[in-house]
Amino acid sequence: MKLLFNKIFLEHDTGMHPENRKRLESLGELPETDIISGERYLGLMHTKKYIEHVKKYCSESKPLDRDTFTSEKSYEAAIYAVGATIMASETGDFALVRPPGHHAFPERSSGFCIFNNIAIAVQKLVNEGKRVLIVDFDSHLGDGTVKFFYDTDRVLYWSIHQYPAFPGGGYVNEIGEGKGKGYTICVPLPPGSGDEIFLDAIESFLPVALQFKPDVVACSAGFDGHHYDLLLDLRYSLGAYYKLGKILGENFDNIFATLEGGYNIELFPKCLKNFVAGVNGEKIPYSERATDSRIIAINEYEARRIELEKNLREFWNI
Numbered sequence: 418m419k420l421l422f423n424k425i426f427l428e429h430d431t432g433m434h435p436e437n438r439k440r441l442e443s444l445g446e447l448p449e450t451d452i453i454s455g456e457r458y459l460g461l462m463h464t465k466k467y468i469e470h471v472k473k474y475c476s477e478s479k480p481l482d483r484d485t486f487t488s489e490k491s492y493e494a495a496i497y498a499v500g501a502t503i504m505a506s507e508t509g510d511f512a513l514v515r516p517p518g519h520h521a522f523p524e525r526s527s528g529f530c531i532f533n534n535i536a537i538a539v540q541k542l543v544n545e546g547k548r549v550l551i552v553d554f555d556s557h558l559g560d561g562t563v564k565f566f567y568d569t570d571r572v573l574y575w576s577i578h579q580y581p582a583f584p585g586g587g588y589v590n591e592i593g594e595g596k597g598k599g600y601t602i603c604v605p606l607p608p609g610s611g612d613e614i615f616l617d618a619i620e621s622f623l624p625v626a627l628q629f630k631p632d633v634v635a636c637s638a639g640f641d642g643h644h645y646d647l648l649l650d651l652r653y654s655l656g657a658y659y660k661l662g663k664i665l666g667e668n669f670d671n672i673f674a675t676l677e678g679g680y681n682i683e684l685f686p687k688c689l690k691n692f693v694a695g696v697n698g699e700k701i702p703y704s705e706r707a708t709d710s711r712i713i714a715i716n717e718y719e720a721r722r723i724e725l726e727k728n729l730r731e732f733w734n735i
Contacts, residue, residue, distance in 0.1 A: 418509060418510055418511050418672065418673070418674070418693050418696045418697055419510050419511070419693075420447065420510070420511050420513045420693070421450045421452070421501050421504060421505055421508075421510050421511065421512045421513060422441070422447045422448070422449060422450060422513040423449050423450055423451075423452040423497060423501065424449060425452065425490070425493060425494050425497045426438075426441055426494055426497070426498065426501075426513070426514050426515045427441060427442065428488070428490035428491075428493065428494050429487075429488060429490060429491045429494035429495070429515055429516050430488035430489075430490065430491070431486040431487075431488070431529075432486065434486055434529075435529075435647060435648060435680045436515065436516065436517065436529040436678075436680070438515070439682050440515065440679065440680070440682055440685060441513065441515060442682075443682040443683070443685055443686050444513075444686050444689070445686075447513070450501070450504075452497045452500050452501045452504065453497075453500040453501075453503070453504060454496050454497060454500050455496050455497065455498070455499025455500035455501075455502070455503055455532075455534075455537065456496040456499075456500075458499055458500075458503060458537050458541060459496070459499065459532060459537065461536075461537045461540040461541055461544075462521075462523055462532075462533050462536045462537050462540060462565060463521075463523050463524070463532060463533070463537075464523055464524050466524070467523065467524045467525065471487075471492055471495070471526070471531060471532075472492050474487055475487045475488070475489065475490075475491040475492035475495075476489065476492070478491075481525075481526035481531065482525070482526050482527060484527070484528055484529055485516075485526040485527065485528070485529055485530065485531065487531075491516070491531065492531075494515065494516065495516055495531040495532050496532070497514075498512070498514035498515065498516060498517075498518065498532065498534050498675075499518075499532050499534050499537050499538075501513075501514050501534075501675070502514065502518075502534040502535060502537070502538045502673075502675040503537070503538045503541060505538070505673040505674065505675060506538040506539075506541070506542060506633065506635065506673045508673070509671060509672060509673050510673060510674075511638065511673070511674040511675070511676070511689075511693055512534070512673075512674065512675040512676065513676055513689075514534060514675055514676050515676065516529060516530060516531045516532075517529055517530050517534070517555075517639075517675075517676060517677040517678060518530045518531070518532055518533040518534035518535055518536070518537075518561075518562075518637075518675065518677070519533060519534075519535055519536075519553060519555060519557075519559030519560075519561055519562045519637045519639075519677050520533075520557070520559065520560055520561050520584060521533040521536075521561045522560075522561045522564065522565075523565065527560070527561065527584065528557065528560075528583065528584060529678075530561065533561050533562060533565070534675045535551065535553075535559070535562055535635055535637045535675050536561065536562045536565050536566070538635065538673075538675070539551060539566070539572060539635050540565075542632075542633055542635075543569075543571045543572060547571075547631075547632040547633050548571055548572075548573075548629065548630065548631050548632050548633075549571070549572050549573075549631055549632065549633050549634075549635055550572075550573045550575065550626050550629055550631035550633070550634045550635070550669075551566070551572060551573070551574045551575065551634075551635045551636075551637060552575050552626075552634060552635070552636045552637070552665065553574065553575065553576040553577070553578070553636075553637035553639075553677075554576075554577050554636065554637070554638065554639060554642070554661060555578070555637050555638070555639020555640075555641060555677035555678045556577075556578050556579050556582070556606075556639060556641045556642035556646075556649050556651050556678070557578055557579070557582060557583055557584065557639070557641070557648075557649070557678060558576055558578045558580075558582075558584060558585075558586055558587035558603065559574075559576060559637050559677070560584045560585075560586055560587070562574065562637065563576065563586075563587070563591075563601060563603070566597065566600075566601075567593055567594055567597055567601060568593065568594050568595040568596060568597040569596060569597045569600065570596045570597055570600050572597075572600065573600050573601075573602070573625070573626065573629045573631065574600065574601045574602065575602040575604070575622060575625075575626060576602070576603050576604065576637075577604045577606065577615065577618045577619070578603070578604070578605065578606065579605075579606050579607075579608060579610070579642070579649050579650065579651050580605030580606065580607070582608075582649060582650075586603075587603040587605055588603060588605055589603060589604075589605060589721055589724045589725035589728060590724075590728060591603050592728050592729060592732075598732070599729060599731065599732025599733065600629075600732075602622055602625060602725070602729065603725075604618045604621075604622060604721075604722070604725065605721055606618065606651060606714075606718060607713070607714040607717040607718055607721075608649075608650035608651070608714065609650060609651075609652060609710060609711035609713065609714035610651050610652060610710050610711075610714045610718060611644070611651075611652035611653065611654075611707075611708035611709050611710035611711075611714075612652070612653060612654050612656065612657045612707045612708045612709075612710075613707075613709070613710055613715075614710045614714065614715065614718050615642065615651075615653050615657050615661075616657065616660060616661075617718075617722070618718075618722070619660075619661060619664055620664075621722055621726070621735075622725075622729075622735070623664065623668065624733070624734065624735055625729060625733045625735055626668075627668060628733055628734060631669065632671065633671045633672075633673070634665060634669045634671060634672040634673070635673060635674075635675075636665070636672065636673065636674035636675070637674075637675065637677050638674040638675065638676055638677060638689075638692065639676075639677035639678035639679055640658065640678065640679030640684075640685050640688035640689060640692075641678040641679050641680060642657075643655070643658075643679075643681060643684050643688055644708055645681050645683075645684050646679065646680055646681045646684070647680045647681055648678070648680055652708045652709075652710065652711075653708065654705045654706065654707050654708045655684070655687050655688060655691050655703045655704065655705040656691070656701065656704060656705055656707060657707075657708075658688045658689075658691045658692040658695070659691035659692065659694060659695040659701045660695065661692060661695065662691065662692040662693065662694065662695020662696040662697075663695035663696070663698070664695075665695075665696055666695060666696040666697065666698055667698075672696055674692075674696075676689075687702070687703040690702045690703065691703055
């Protein structure tokens with residue numbers, strides 16, 4: 418897994434906003450990749466009316482909602498973010514993009530997200546006959562992604578996120594509907610959850626992911642669970658992201674990722690590089706003492722995990 422980056426992603430100018438160009442600039446000088454435009458793939462998820470709405474608002478540098486800002490180049494950056502994610506899905510790489518995507522819905526923006534990069538790339542793979550596992554480890558629920566795939570058995574959506582937190586939802590009873598019942602795994606972590614809870618959430622539900630036998634694993638890669646991140650109350654260490662990458666790399670062959678959150682620009686590069694090193698089976702680049710969870714978080718998490726396992730047992734050996 419290597420990084421796919423282009424300077425067009427710096428042209429999405431959000432000003433003094435948590436999701437800003439400094440996130441990518443914090444990685445220093447990166448080699449540029451020739452990125453394809455993803456404009457022709459937008460209709461795999463988004464309505465024509467919404468696409469035209471985005472074009473208009475970006476041309477006027479108007480916010481799409483109270484959290485999602487735009488500039489004159491935002492539409493271009495957004496369609497190339499889709500293109501880079503599709504490229505990553507074909508090469509097994511990490512699309513280092515902005516704007517992020519997993520909160521975007523077919524007909525509206527949300528939570529800093531304009532187009533749903535991961536959902537578009539995954540739907541393209543599904544149309545090609547692939548079974549896809551989405552591992553969404555951004556610490557906010559990818560509400561746009563989960564809703565889009567909620568009724569299909571071709572995609573297993575597995576999210577590990579803080580609950581309660583923006584955008585709401587993502588509790589243990591949300592397991593899909595229709596043909597997709599049992600194909601959504603929402604693992605809600607209480608505030609104060611540290612490394613041992615995060616890693617248990619991975620190990621406890623990895624058997625379901627393996628039983629699904631995906632052709633491709635798509636990662637909505639957010640790094641906002643680190644204990645020094647700005648927007649949430651989780652307590653992961655740098656090593657947790659390395660261990661996640663290592664587990665995925667050891668258990669699945671075809672993995673790709675696209676960037677979602679992660680807002681501490683001093684820690685974000687280390688989290689990212691640790692995850693990629695883990696997937697690639699390389700030595701951990703950055704070490705940090707493992708974190709502990711608060712006792713109240715441990716007790717609440719255990720109750721939630723038991724309830725989720727019970728809800729999924731009808732569909733999987735767990």
